[in-house]
Amino acid sequence: MAIDRFPIDVAASVIADISSGIYRSPAGALKELISNAFDADASTVHISTNGPDFDTFTCTDDGSGLTAERFKEIMRLIGGSAKRDKGEFSPIFKRPLIGRIGIGILSIGQICRTFEIFSSAKGSPKKFRARIDLDPYMRPEARRIQLQARLQKDAKVKIGHFEIEEAEEEPDKHYTRVVMEKIIPGFQQQLRSQPMLGLGVTPKTFKKGAMADFLASVSRDTVSEHGAYAQLIWELAVTTPIRYMDGGPVRNAVKLKDLRTRMEDYQFRVYLDGVELYKPILLPQGTSVIHKVYANLNLDKQLSDSRALRIRGYLYWQNTRILPRELEGILVRVRNVGIGGFDSTYLGYPKHEGWKFSQLCGELYVDDGLDEAINIDRASFRETDEAYLSLQEFLYQRLGRETDQGAGIFTSIKSKADAIAKRRKTREAVERGKRSSEVIYGRPRQVKTEAATEPSPAGVRVSTNTIQIDEELLKQVPGRYRDLFVSVCAVVEKSLSSEVAVAKRRQLFEKLARLFSAQ
């Protein structure tokens, strides 16, 4: 019997689609430009969104820059360069390189279809301007071009074209500037949209000043209810390798000092519309909050394929809900860059832990071993990768079984929460008792105690508002028992004064004083 064979083909536009749609959100795309700047040893990155219109974006870094030749190389074969061929660290600040396969430039296609790049490399007397147009390759006719037909001629697929011009530049200048125009309408609309009614935060007053003000605004519930711009700030601030807010991530947590200084040592600053971004993590949230830091979530493990998995992290728990809700969960940072956001499922933790999930957050800095597991969007992981599975197992173990104290973190949280609940119950019971006795007997009268310098016949005198006790008697009683001694004396004097002789009462009080002094 004859078997018919047919080729399976895809349109070349699939590659263009992939190229323009790999990043989940505009922040994800801007994050890539920031990562490129970080790798290029930039000290500052300035991003402008031209809000409240949001129709032109710019991003400028003072990193090592590119020459026209290098840019052409990159653009002629996106994804064909290996950034880490010359080493794992940046030459000046010794930052661990984030980029790996050289597709960061494509991130701009997520925001707009045409853009200009200006760059000058350190030491070069030239700068270049390149205009990149991805538009023709996003049109419907591009879908009819068969990928296989292209691949038979050449192993590359065209996803856009660019024009490049050079001009003179001072050799000591080095930078890369991207100007993105004709921002994708949906994205613009999203940013311009009013947030939920009633919050009083409009796109024009989105920032509420510096990062601390922003955090105070969004910490009432969620970031998302403050609109897309607030979300953009949040995502950039959370995921990029910038410094923590003063005192962050956890105030006075000496054991987390290394994470704070690690970010400071990189000397990397990002500004969005003129405002400097910091990691918006500043815990505990409020002075009356009871909290605990699990500071040693560290792992150094050799994987079967000779990769080493190195993790440094922490978890933080507090007895109230963590806000904004976007901060609940665990954030995995690969080479200091957040992959996605805080994951409130704890990498799919298999058991239901109810309220504990909402009181817990943390970060895992993975310095080695997890690169291969990151999906192309750099916002999620390939969940079957060995390193990812090891990370997952490590986290589950820490949460469920082992901790610094030998019990699972969830168990530790449970006992801590139980202790707090028990203390609260006791306090409430005492309060309730006090309130009941007040209802039955009325409010206790305020009685003054006085040490009498002039001795009285019985040694104790009780009137409506005063208890007078001879100084000689009072001196014998240690301070901590004085209140009790005074109370006992007052009761005895009040109840026996009409039945027992003065001398006998005095003997009794002296005996009592001796008893208390012997304690």
Added chain:
Amino acid sequence: MATFEEIERRRKRAKSSYRDAKKHFVRVEGWLPVFRAYARQKALAVHYLTLCAKDAIDVRYFRIKGVLEYDAKQKAYPTVSFIEREAQDYAVIAESLGTAKLGINGDLEAILIRPDENASNSAKLRKSFPYDIVNLDFTGEVVREGDPPYSQTIRAIEKIIELQHGANCPSWHMFLTFRACPETANHEADQELRFIIENNLQNAQAREAYGNRPAPHDLIGARYEEFLRIGIVKFLASSASNRGYTCSLENSYVYSREPRDGGPPYHIVKLIVRFGVVRPAGHLPNPHHVMAIYQESVPAIFQSQPIDVVARLQANDTRQRILEDLKPVLDELTAQSIVE
């Protein structure tokens, strides 16, 4: 379309001129008092449209002088709109100023004259009117060589007056800066201006106000900057009267420049012009009234004399005082981490 090399040369040339004493003299003596008056009147909410160039010295200067609304926490200038043609310079302004009322990366003339080709920018700009002060600091000529006399720049200026009127702006100021260089001038436009001036001089009052200046034809050769100064103000007065405004020249400044790259020397002319509404928006113009307003303004224009900035800077310690006044702005520019 200009090549990258040409754009870069122009940017480099422009940079040094923004920071010199001559230019700052006009900011201090001419622009600042106007700003102060509006700031007092409007509690700092002075709506300001500017072609501020990448250093945005005017914006920074007025902020430092406390006559412009600024939210330091949000890094926002809620009443400032800026337009910049070069993408690189637009980025520098946007990144260094923070948030503004409006920022446009585009060509002002193209946006105003060809709205169909610049639909989004045009809609944004139109919506942003009215302004209290419009600062049109053109780096070149009002009518460039090769342009028709009724040039794009001239038409753009008229469009701005029209938009101000359409937005019911009762009173506002325009700061207009342009270059006067006989070598690169548009001679056809000069001849048209000359005919208009000569026509004005038929009137005895205007002739008397014109004084002992050389005849218009000779004025072109003898003092081209003066010829353009009165010619352009007269154009503004005519245009304003047709669009429902009176126009009065409050001050004008002239100074010379000699390009370092060997180009011909030229003058910079700076005008401070006040517009006051005479006909509310939506009302029909009365041709007799329009003509009367224009003719009344002509003698005052001919009587006006420009302030010689170079001469004024030589007096006592003026130059030193002006440069010291500029220092905080230059310090701020040095301190900022924006790549230029």
